[in-house]
Amino acid sequence: xxKTIPSTAAYPSDVFNLDRTALEESYLEIRKNYSSLxxxxxxxxxxxxxxxEAMKVLEEKLRSIAEREASVRAEAYEMLEIVTGVxxxxxxAGDELVAEYQAYEKGRKTYQGxxxxxxxxxAVIKFINRWTSSKEKLDVLIKxxxxxxxxxxxxxxxxx
Numbered sequence: 001x002x003k004t005i006p007s008t009a010a011y012p013s014d015v016f017n018l019d020r021t022a023l024e025e026s027y028l029e030i031r032k033n034y035s036s037l038x039x040x041x042x043x044x045x046x047x048x049x050x051x052x053e054a055m056k057v058l059e060e061k062l063r064s065i066a067e068r069e070a071s072v073r074a075e076a077y078e079m080l081e082i083v084t085g086v087x088x089x090x091x092x093a094g095d096e097l098v099a100e101y102q103a104y105e106k107g108r109k110t111y112q113g114x115x116x117x118x119x120x121x122x123a124v125i126k127f128i129n130r131w132t133s134s135k136e137k138l139d140v141l142i143k144x145x146x147x148x149x150x151x152x153x154x155x156x157x158x159x160x
Contacts, residue, residue: 079145
């Protein structure tokens with residue numbers, strides 16, 4: 001427990017009526033208390049400086065984490081956009097393929113299937129092209145996911 005410093009009321013306010021010994025005792029006591037206050041003030045300033053430095057380090061870590069989170073979030077949205085695009089393209093190609101097949105089936109029953117077979121073949125070719133394109137996009141997506149997982153694992157160790 002630190003030593004408490006007496007208030008100014010503990011010292012005589014009028015020094016003219018004091019003898020030399022009482023005056024010197026009061027002076028030495030005030031000097032000792034002043035010295036103690038200066039040491040306490042220095043210790044407090046040192047602690048305050050350390051606290052400020054710790055706050056700066058913490059702020060930098062928080063900024064780093066926030067930037068990393070923003071980066072990961074941006075990559076996740078980019079990946080979601082790729083997935084949404086791939087699914088949409090495959091859905092469109094599948095719908096077109098089904099529609100052309102149904103038209104071919106309907107025409108075949110009326111012996112007009114020959115005119116619809118060309119459209120069906122084009123729909124199959126378009127579906128195959130979209131399927132191939134989608135697989136390439138899926139490969140990109142898998143690589144991004146692996147990269148993101150690796151980055152998260154590396155960053156996980158630096159958060160402590």
